[in-house]
Amino acid sequence: MEAQTPLIRMRQISKSFYIGLPNELEILHGIDLDVQRGEFLSIVGASGSGKSTLMNLIGVLDRATCGSYLLDGTVVEEAADSALSAIRNKKIGFVFQNFNLIARTNAQKNVELPMMYAGLAPKQRHNRAQELLELVGVADRMDHQPNELSGGQKQRVAI
Numbered sequence: 001m002e003a004q005t006p007l008i009r010m011r012q013i014s015k016s017f018y019i020g021l022p023n024e025l026e027i028l029h030g031i032d033l034d035v036q037r038g039e040f041l042s043i044v045g046a047s048g049s050g051k052s053t054l055m056n057l058i059g060v061l062d063r064a065t066c067g068s069y070l071l072d073g074t075v076v077e078e079a080a081d082s083a084l085s086a087i088r089n090k091k092i093g094f095v096f097q098n099f100n101l102i103a104r105t106n107a108q109k110n111v112e113l114p115m116m117y118a119g120l121a122p123k124q125r126h127n128r129a130q131e132l133l134e135l136v137g138v139a140d141r142m143d144h145q146p147n148e149l150s151g152g153q154k155q156r157v158a159i
Contacts, residue, residue, distance in 0.1 A: 006070075008035035008058060013067035015053050027053045031067070052097075059094055060084045089117055099158040101146040107133060107157045108142040133157070 013031040016024045027050045035041055043051050056062040057069065060076060069076040072091055074083065101110045111129040120128070133139045136156035138149075146154055 004036060005073075006034040007037045007039075007072055008033060009068075009070040010034075010057075010064075011068045013057065013064045013069060015050070015057060015062070016065045026065075028057075028064075033058075055094060059092055060087050089114055095155060095158045099146070099154045101154060101157060103146055106143050106145055107138060107149065107153075110146070110157055 010031055010033040013028060013033070014026060015028040016026045019025050031054065043054060045051050053062070057064055060071065060079075063077065067077075071087060074087060076084070079087070101107075102113070105113075108126070108129045111132055112125040115125040115128060130139065130142065133142050136159055138153050138156050141149055141153055141157075146157075149157065
């Protein structure tokens with residue numbers, strides 16, 4: 001039986017931040033990671049160990065300094081910014097620690113936003129957002145701003 005190609009394959013990934021010449025701070029060094037389709041993954045470590053940096057690379061919010069990253073057939077280091085935007089919109093996502101909801105926009109509109117960028121019609125977005133908020137148990141809070149939601153409710157809206 002042939003081995004399945006991982007959904008995520010990272011090889012020798014490194015990430016450095018330049019903090020003024022000639023200073024360079026290497027956060028990640030030589031990371032190898034395979035994640036199969038449907039597999040769950042936890043990234044744990046001490047504060048400052050590079051967990052968020054790695055998540056930003058996996059979520060194509062940032063690019064590695066060196067190494068190769070194949071995400072569902074896309075060679076990330078060679079992809080144009082527009083291709084990475086499409087990946088973020090359609091293929092990968094995660095809930096940020098601070099949820100990244102738009103403060104002046106109610107829960108329903110926060111859920112609708114990615115659908116707007118995907119080109120869904122307003123009525124379709126509205127109906128789908130209601131359906132999704134019902135699924136995560138916050139349909140009764142769809143008209144509330146993020147500052148009117150509990151931490152758990154914000155997390156469910158972000159999902």
